[in-house]
Amino acid sequence: DIPDIASPLRTQAIMNQYGINTKKSLGQNFLTDINILHNIVAAGDVSATDNVIEIGPGIGALTEQLARAAKEVVAFEIDSRLMEVLADTLQPYQNVKIINQDILKVDLAVSIKASFSDPTAPLKLVANLPYYITTAILMQLLQSGIHFDAIVVMMQKEVAERLSARPGTKEYGSLSLAVQYRMNARLAFTVSRKSFIPNPNVDSAIVKLTPREPLAVLPQDEVKLFELFRIGFALRRKTLWNNLTAAFGKNEVMVAKLTAALAAAEISPKIRAEKLTLEEFISLHNALFNAGV
Numbered sequence: 001d002i003p004d005i006a007s008p009l010r011t012q013a014i015m016n017q018y019g020i021n022t023k024k025s026l027g028q029n030f031l032t033d034i035n036i037l038h039n040i041v042a043a044g045d046v047s048a049t050d051n052v053i054e055i056g057p058g059i060g061a062l063t064e065q066l067a068r069a070a071k072e073v074v075a076f077e078i079d080s081r082l083m084e085v086l087a088d089t090l091q092p093y094q095n096v097k098i099i100n101q102d103i104l105k106v107d108l109a110v111s112i113k114a115s116f117s118d119p120t121a122p123l124k125l126v127a128n129l130p131y132y133i134t135t136a137i138l139m140q141l142l143q144s145g146i147h148f149d150a151i152v153v154m155m156q157k158e159v160a161e162r163l164s165a166r167p168g169t170k171e172y173g174s175l176s177l178a179v180q181y182r183m184n185a186r187l188a189f190t191v192s193r194k195s196f197i198p199n200p201n202v203d204s205a206i207v208k209l210t211p212r213e214p215l216a217v218l219p220q221d222e223v224k225l226f227e228l229f230r231i232g233f234a235l236r237r238k239t240l241w242n243n244l245t246a247a248f249g250k251n252e253v254m255v256a257k258l259t260a261a262l263a264a265a266e267i268s269p270k271i272r273a274e275k276l277t278l279e280e281f282i283s284l285h286n287a288l289f290n291a292g293v
């Protein structure tokens with residue numbers, strides 16, 4: 001039996017051995033609670049038939065648990081200092097590949113084909129994300145067009161609440177819509193600051209994303225739909241009408257087009273975007289598109 005990387009003592013010992021001081025600028029907070037790691041792997045239902053991608057393996061605490069549960073693990077780590085650490089800590093696991101790259105610069109579809117021995121196996125993404133780029137990473141994953149059977153990611157609790165937020169709540173916004181357009185989002189559990197070295201200064205939570213049921217109505221133009229999500233919430237306290245005219249203008253022709261589109265989509269101009277469901281946003285987008293806006 002190989003001892004777990006994830007304990008406060010072993011984590012500190014590894015960091016001392018390699019002279020690693022964590023970099024705040026890279027969002028380096030290492031998990032040291034084995035129960036949390038077990039719960040993350042369980043949330044992903046990771047099994048021996050799954051390919052798993054990890055972002056930011058750090059010193060390998062989560063990678064190790066994934067390696068034990070999965071078929072193969074491919075992990076992207078930006079920090080070159082951690083390469084010799086990971087080569088050592090993950091040496092017992094033959095099914096792990098570490099790639100020293102900035103995840104935001106990776107073409108994931110290419111990497112998947114090149115790195116997994118069977119790229120057609122079920123694919124999951126499991127990670128304790130670097131919090132400073134959580135949204136950028138999520139947008140990259142969602143817009144890649146890659147089919148993930150599950151995405152299980154740890155992030156700042158406030159962001160986790162936004163991903164899974166329902167219409168009418170203060171957490172609901174363009175990020176909720178962008179995520180829920182492709183996936184079902186569920187906040188799985190929260191994690192105490194004490195479970196990390198060093199302790200982050202925010203609370204954390206695990207979100208599980210799974211493929212959603214097909215939408216009843218599809219958008220004419222996804223890029224414009226995503227723009228509309230942002231336009232709708234540009235000024236949160238303003239009405240939909242205020243935000244639409246701020247973005248598209250309010251000359252006579254435009255006012256007529258916007259009025260017609262809202263009527264066609266059966267949406268009141270006086271409503272706030274936070275009340276609109278994803279389906280209503282898509283209807284409004286299609287009506288705007290058809291009106292030439």
Ligand code: SAM
Nearest residue numbers: 026029030031056057058077078102103128130
């Ligand atoms: N997985 C480890 C754990 O759970 O203990 C470490 C998680 S730590 C919150 C985030 C990790 O992401 C760090 O190891 C950091 O170096 C890495 N990272 C930061 N920015 C990155 C990027 N752009 N691409 C890949 N990895 C990155």
